[in-house]
Amino acid sequence: MPDTTGANGLREDFRVVGKANLPGLTSYAMATGVAKYGTDFTVPGMLFAKILRCPHAHARVLSIDETAALAIPGVLDVVKWDDPIFDELGANPINGGNRPKYLPQEAHYEGQEAGCIVIAESEALCEEALKALKVEWEILPFITDIQKGQDPDYPQIRGPELLAGEESEYRPGMATSDGYQLMSKHYPTDPRREGNVTWNIKVDGDPDEGWKKADFTLEYDVNIPTCISTIPNPPASVAYWGDSMYKGPGQKIYIEGAPHRRESIMAMYHKSSDEVVQEGLFQGGKYCDWGLRISQEVTPLLSKRMGGRPVRCCNTREETFDLNRNERHMHMRLGVTKDGVITAVEDNTLVDNGAPGSSTMGSVSDRDWGGYYTLKCKDITQRFKVVDSNIGYMHTCAQFVPYNWDSITVAFDLIAEKLGLDPVEVARRNLHGPSSQDDPNPVPSFEASLEIGKKLMDWQWHPAGTKRLPDGRLHGVSFRYAICPRHSFMDYFCKLEYRDGVVHFPTQGPIAGWFSTECFTMIAAEELGLNYEDISVDYDYREKHSDQAGGSDGVTGHGWIVKECANKLKRKILESAAREANRPDDAYRGVFSFPAPPSPLKGATADELDIVDGKVVVKADPSRFVPFSRATKENVTAEYGGYSPKSAWVTGFGRILDTMNTSWCEVAVDDETGEVEILKYCVVPDVGKIIRRTSLESQIDQVVFFTQGCQLLEEFIQDPETGVKLNGNFLDYRVPTTLDVPEVTKEILELRSGNGAYGASGISHNLANSHLIITAIHNATGVWVDPPATPDRVLKALGKCEIGGSK
Amino acid sequence: MEAKKAGISLQDACAQAGARIAAMPAKQKIVTCPLCAEQFLSYEELTAHYLAEHPGCVAPVKLRMTVNGRDCSLVVEPHLTLKEVLQLHLGLTGAKQMCDRGQCGSCTVILNGRPTLSCNTLAADCDGKTVETVEGIAVNPKWQPLIDAYCRWDAMQCGYCTPGFLVAAKALLDRNPRPTEQDIKEALSGNICICGTYPRHSQAILEAVTYMVKGGAPNA
Secondary structure (H helix, E strand, C coil): CCCCCCCCCCCCCCCCCCCCCCCCCCHHHHHCCCCCCHHHCCCCCCEEEEEEECCCCCEEEEEEECHHHHCCCCEEEEEECCCHHHHHCCCCCCCCCCCCCCCCCEECCCCCEEEEEEEECCHHHHHHHHHHCEEEEEECCCCCCHHHHCCCCCCCCCCHHHHCCCCCCECHHHCCCCCHHHHHECCCCCCCCECCEEEEEEEECCHHHHHHHCCEEEEEEEEECCEEECCCCCCCEEEEEEEECCCEEEEEEEEECCCCCCHHHHHHCCCCHHHEECCCCECCCCCCECCCCHHHHCHHHHHHHCCCCCEEECCCCHHHCEEEECCEEEEEEEEECCCCCEEEEEEEEEEEEECCCCCHHHCCCCCCCCHHHHECCCCEEEEEEEEECCCCCCCECCCCCCCHHHHHHHHHHHHHHHHCCCHHHHHHHHECCCCCCCCCCCCHHHHHHHHHHHHHHCCCCCCCCCCECCCCCEEEEEEEEEECCCCCCCCEEEEEEEECCEEEEEECCCECCCCHHHHHHHHHHHHHCCCHHHEEEEECCCCCCCCCCCHHHHHHHHHHHHHHHHHHHHHHHHHHHHHHHCCCCCCCCCCCCCCCCCCCCCCCCHHHEEEECCEEEECCEEEEEEEHHHCCCCCEEEEEEECCCCCCCEEECCEECCCEEEEEEEEEECCCCCCEEEEEEEEEEECCCCCCHHHHHHHHHHHHHHHHHHHHHCCCCECCCCCCECCCCCCCCCCCCCCCCCCEEECCECCCCCCCHHHCCCCHHHHCCCCHHHHHHHHHHCCCCCCCCCHHHHHHHCCCCCCCCCC | CCCCCCCCCHHHHHHHHHHHHHHCCCECCCEECCCCCCEECCHHHHHHHHHHHCCCCCCCEEEEEEECCEEEEEEECCCCEHHHHHHHHCCCCCCCCCCCCCCCCCCEEEECCEEEEHHHCEHHHHCCEEEECHHHHHCCHHHHHHHHHHHHCCCCCCCCCHHHHHHHHHHHHHHCCCCCHHHHHHHCCCCCCCCCCHHHHHHHHHHHHHHHHHCCCCCC
């Protein structure tokens, strides 16, 4: 639904919003190296700390003999997991409460922090001390192969303390660090735990009815491997204690490196916002990664232990090579009519639950939304077999959710193949109308995107394995659709102030890579009749407003709140200006006052005034104005909080067809070498309304970077014997470089029907996918290759190579 | 009242980079023992202290470098990398730590005229050499169109890897002032951006080249 419920939602006369090439507010600081991230902060006289990491896939510390470590000159302390100092820590509200033991005794994946923290005069000494520790580990059974781990006879890897409460309404074993627990609601009808397996089953409609309508059954597998993402800057912090003018000596925490939701540190250390100083803004690309790491939280505690001396705690890359996507195997059964319409969906998913506390966004929490719920088909069964594992910890919600977009992408290709239909036509026949699953009308956004996508691609679908390029390589194409998502379920807040002639936008940041404050500033400037440069963005860690908006998806809903706030501020400024202009003559104000000339606005009411081009003008006579900087001597503040309006085309959480996108891929496959080349990659999103064009386009590049990497290059390998990572670094785990990424052809539509500011929605999440390139390879070769489609895997799938493909 | 400009301008950022360079100690007046934090007034006192108190431990070494045009005389532990010395001893944060082992290019500096991975380079091996970091590039007006183009084209998202890209780009333009798009892709292929901003870099560098030739970069 267009933005009609707020102020100026249907605005057409954009001066600021939509502009390209406006430098980011802090871009120059980032580019020149003066922006400081967690690892960049140093304090004179600081000590260093490093946390012991488990060298086994699953193990418990039985004892630590630190004698040799402490004998090393410069090694000052070894703080063990059972040290009472950890009891001082309060719960971190953002991390979903206290961990059972802050520093665990038991590690659930190789590389997990556990056992102890060493403190020394240098980082090298910390490393030496860690090596000198005599740690007795009790090696425990582990699962890094969920196919094996699902066996009921496999030893249980989670102890009773982690399984307690599973019978209650929510499954704590599946809870995320960030409040997504609600999405993993336990259904009383779900089968009970069996060994390492929990079930999550959801049945929509009447599957029997769906199967009765089908003319044939389509059965296929979609295999999605684990992939990795890393925060570019290995998480780190430095902290010390200083004097508080009001609370006394040593009562104030100075910490840098933990900018993500500053409330965390306050809550953990039982401090008010006046007692925690954290001015640093930059946190690196923490995309949908909601948790602070121990290295970012623990330094004040260690500093206190060391008598207030600053302590810095850093990590290496290899120590922070985190999961971005859990392994998932979807065995799909579809009932389909001879016209290509899906009548029943049965998704039997085997999925990695990760280590305890991992985000359910990687396992089950996408079951209520996504591709299945865009179909006319109402009879949908999803059976999630969720296997606890020691593969790794999923801090993030991944860019790829919901995964069922990928099983639908493959479905359309298979139906097309079987019936000799263009998959675009198959999609058209299956996508329900905008207002409900019974709506037979086409979705305007989808149709507009299709039309352009087909033109950009010069779209000519062909059956699999039937076309060769002049150079002899096989040619393949693929297509997918998704909704353009937005975080309109989130509750946002904005405050704007007119102070001393300038509009201030106070925010705590942090700056994480999605240019949200820039978007908000553009919206505020637009609504206030000002230029982007006129708004003063005041970064202040004590402010409530946070940039944690949820990428482009969140910026639009959050932007709606900013738009309303700006209009509230505008109204208050005009009221104040009118009040000031219409004050009675002030000759009697004082003996030393001189009569001021009457204001050009005198006689006008607030309703008769407007702000245009940096001036407060009388609408009926724009020659009567005062500069905006002299609109009023009062300080004027406006606040606004809440949600953006509900979309008219919404049929449930995450089921919104108001703005959609299509992605298209064309590949060439060399069936002699197995090499895959992306010839063309097109994205046609209807984002509703472009707020900030340059970063919007960049986010499309980013998801294609993820998408291409995980389908062609990235392969996470663990030793099956030990469960230890074999390629936790950028040399052995290949991510795309400038020479790998395809050029992405983009045409961005603005149909203005999203429910963010001006009808905007986002693009980032649902453009990331695991199978668009894989589907194009299938169209080229006629065989399915599980990602990543490295040359050896392609040749193996073609039957031309015996080796290759590690799984 | 004059309105404040939104954000940090190119001039502000370059001035900050200049201030960081100016704040680099030309010589350490006090030398701190890295093992026990005891402080000394000279390198000779420190080495004597090592012999007496930390026998068997390898003492720090003396190091002279020219960093961003300034001569620096330092006492550093022999195992420290150039990246660590730039940050811990000289206060420069432009060379970033991402991969720890020369795979991502975030720590790139120009050492004796060649782009070099500072996380893989021992500081002790840089004695007598010249080092140029992104801060040094920022203070040179010649390169401000490049920085401006990077920012106008959002050739960054979170910005962490950006200085490394900029140094690699500057090194490319030093040896090839009129690169093609393919030249740029090849020159930057040793740098990793987790935010996937690669296409923007070519766009920014090609635009910067134009402005560097004819002048008049929008914000420089």
